[in-house]
Amino acid sequence: MFPPRSQRILLAVLAASALLSAVSGRLNPYFLDVALGAGISVVLASSLNLINGFTGQFSLGHAGFMAVGAYASAMLTTTLAPRLGLSANLLQWVFFPLSLVAGGLLAALAGVAVGAPSLRLKGDYLAIVTLGFGEIIKVVLQNVDAVGASRGLTGIPSHTNFFWVFGSAAVTVYVVWALLNSTYGRGFLAVADDEVAAEAMGLNTTGYKITAFVVGAFFAGVAGGLYAHLKGYLNPGGFSFDKSIEIVVMVILGGMGRHSGVVVAALLLTVLTESLRQTGAFRMIVYSVLLIVLMLTRPQGLFVWPLWSKKEGRP
Amino acid sequence: MSDPLLELSGVTIRFGGLTAVSSVDADVREGELAGLIGPNGAGKTTVFNMITGVYQPTEGAISFGGQPTAGLKPYRITELGIARTFQNIRLFPSLTVFDNVRVAFHLHLDHDSVHSLTRGPKFQAEEVQLRERTRELLSIFRLERVQDEPAKSLSYGDQRRLEIIRALATRPKLLLLDEPAAGMNPTEKDELMKLIRFIRDRFGLAILLVEHDMKVVMGICERIHVLEYGRKIAEGTPSGIRGDPKVIAAYLGEEPVKES
Numbered sequence: 003m004f005p006p007r008s009q010r011i012l013l014a015v016l017a018a019s020a021l022l023s024a025v026s027g028r029l030n031p032y033f034l035d036v037a038l039g040a041g042i043s044v045v046l047a048s049s050l051n052l053i054n055g056f057t058g059q060f061s062l063g064h065a066g067f068m069a070v071g072a073y074a075s076a077m078l079t080t081t082l083a084p085r086l087g088l089s090a091n092l093l094q095w096v097f098f099p100l101s102l103v104a105g106g107l108l109a110a111l112a113g114v115a116v117g118a119p120s121l122r123l124k125g126d127y128l129a130i131v132t133l134g135f136g137e138i139i140k141v142v143l144q145n146v147d148a149v150g151a152s153r154g155l156t157g158i159p160s161h162t163n164f165f166w167v168f169g170s171a172a173v174t175v176y177v178v179w180a181l182l183n184s185t186y187g188r189g190f191l192a193v194a195d196d197e198v199a200a201e202a203m204g205l206n207t208t209g210y211k212i213t214a215f216v217v218g219a220f221f222a223g224v225a226g227g228l229y230a231h232l233k234g235y236l237n238p239g240g241f242s243f244d245k246s247i248e249i250v251v252m253v254i255l256g257g258m259g260r261h262s263g264v265v266v267a268a269l270l271l272t273v274l275t276e277s278l279r280q281t282g283a284f285r286m287i288v289y290s291v292l293l294i295v296l297m298l299t300r301p302q303g304l305f306v307w308p309l310w311s312k313k314e315g316r317p
Numbered sequence: 318m319s320d321p322l323l324e325l326s327g328v329t330i331r332f333g334g335l336t337a338v339s340s341v342d343a344d345v346r347e348g349e350l351a352g353l354i355g356p357n358g359a360g361k362t363t364v365f366n367m368i369t370g371v372y373q374p375t376e377g378a379i380s381f382g383g384q385p386t387a388g389l390k391p392y393r394i395t396e397l398g399i400a401r402t403f404q405n406i407r408l409f410p411s412l413t414v415f416d417n418v419r420v421a422f423h424l425h426l427d428h429d430s431v432h433s434l435t436r437g438p439k440f441q442a443e444e445v446q447l448r449e450r451t452r453e454l455l456s457i458f459r460l461e462r463v464q465d466e467p468a469k470s471l472s473y474g475d476q477r478r479l480e481i482i483r484a485l486a487t488r489p490k491l492l493l494l495d496e497p498a499a500g501m502n503p504t505e506k507d508e509l510m511k512l513i514r515f516i517r518d519r520f521g522l523a524i525l526l527v528e529h530d531m532k533v534v535m536g537i538c539e540r541i542h543v544l545e546y547g548r549k550i551a552e553g554t555p556s557g558i559r560g561d562p563k564v565i566a567a568y569l570g571e572e573p574v575k576e577s
Contacts, residue, residue: 006436177434184433184440185447188412188420195409202369202403204395204424204487213430 015172023165040272041167042225045174047252047268049221052178055259057214058194063132064222065245066139067109071223072230075105076158098161102227109223110216117215143238154237162232174221257303266305322347322523327377337363338547351525352538359544361527369401370394400489402480404496410469417468419451421486494526498533510537
């Protein structure tokens with residue numbers, strides 16, 4: 003059976019990232035680090051786009067889900083993996099992806115726990131609950147000695163490579179795209195447009211919102227795992243409110259609920275924050291000014307043109 | 318006469334100290350065109366909201382096709398076969414006309430989130446079939462020419478019609494129309510009356526409409542229930558209702574109002 007076009011594209015991107023991964027060792031390590039960071043941002047922004055963009059909810063807890071995934075997978079590779087006595091290849095190509103998935107699943111579970119009660123709330127209220135969740139996760143991590151408390155978790159093996167990052171990014175984008183491009187998936191957009199009408203048309207709106215939330219949390223968890231095994235060190239402070247806002251900004255700049263726009267915004271903003279390092283102390287000031295200017299000039303999102311929107315079926 | 322499709326018995330709802338609807342008995346039979354009228358604030362839309370599960374009655378029971386609907390969420394009630402339109406049109410404004418209808422077909426889908434991801438042959442076939450059915454429904458109402466436009470860009474009359482089409486896509490046994498003639502001119506109202514009759518005949522469903530416009534109500538309803546201050550004051554055929562002194566009193570006042 004010949005797979006549909008979308009799946010062929012996914013396979014092609016996966017193959018391309020595998021090929022590039024083979025030669026990525028020749029790249030400047032700094033450049034590779036930035037590229038991998040950008041890829042992780044794509045995973046984060048695309049998954050948040052499902053919740054905030056397409057389903058019209060407002061979550062501020064993405065960094066919290068990322069933290070859950072990061073710590074869970076890092077604990078697996080630092081404490082469980084050495085006891086199994088696996089070879090380096092098995093660790094990198096079998097155990098590591100499994101631990102990423104485990105981290106994602108734990109984050110998804112946290113998504114159910116947070117989402118089930120709070121998705122009855124709307125708009126600002128959900129934002130406050132998710133914000134609270136993110137802070138709670140951070141404080142808990144800062145106080146649990148087993149994960150290094152506020153000293154952080156060190157000695158995480160660097161399994162993250164080009165293939166895992168861009169493979170995950172491709173899978174994330176595919177999952178979000180495929181979920182939405184079906185009769186079932188149009189329900190997410192309907193919920194965003196008018197919840198009362200959606201419910202009256204027989205859509206289980208709470209079910210849709212929880213699905214979006216849980217899928218989003220899963221990929222945030224995977225992104226956390228990738229991040230942990232890229233940096234080799236985790237600090238609870240890195241998963242603060244600022245991180246959540248950073249991801250929200252990517253989604254807004256990409257044009258809430260656009261697949262391609264959000265991917266480009268995620269890549270661009272990661273590279274931008276990196277390149278602003280030269281400005282030293284002024285970095286965050288320049289960044290903020292740039293955001294204000296962008297929001298004033300392109301409130302509909304950076305990459306929104308009528309032509310694109312038609313193609314993506316989201317006017 | 319067939320058994321009632323929808324039955325309300327002693328339905329009461331209180332919001333704090335206010336009794337908005339008080340022990341109303343009413344029913345709609347299969348294939349019937351029924352009307353629910355009453356002066357402003359009589360509780361008509363509240364009755365709609367109780368039938369569709371938006372509100373739960375404080376007392377009394379509602380049953381549909383013999384099944385009590387108490388405690389069911391609105392989407393479950395739609396699954397049972399009650400679809401509605403809203404007094405102030407509630408389309409999915411940013412979705413296309415096509416998607417507005419397509420999404421309402423979702424109740425009769427076999428596939429869900431997992432199939433959207435695997436996109437297997439069964440999923441593909443079902444999507445093709447659904448597109449076909451959506452197009453078919455749109456073409457019955459001659460809206461296929463605007464199917465790719467966002468719903469918010471339609472004219473007022475077309476938005477009203479699209480809302481009805483969307484409700485039909487859920488394949489209801491009972492269609493509730495909340496003031497479908499609101500804001501329409503006389504010509505549009507005539508067309509609406511034809512449309513409502515046409516829908517009943519073509520889809521073989523029962524229709525209950527709330528309406529202010531007497532010409533529309535008297536013109537198409539076979540049976541009319543009249544509410545005033547949350548109580549039911551009359552029920553009967555249009556000619557019976559027209560001559561009912563209680564109804565006349567409710568609309569025109571009983572005695573000359575004393576000027577204060």
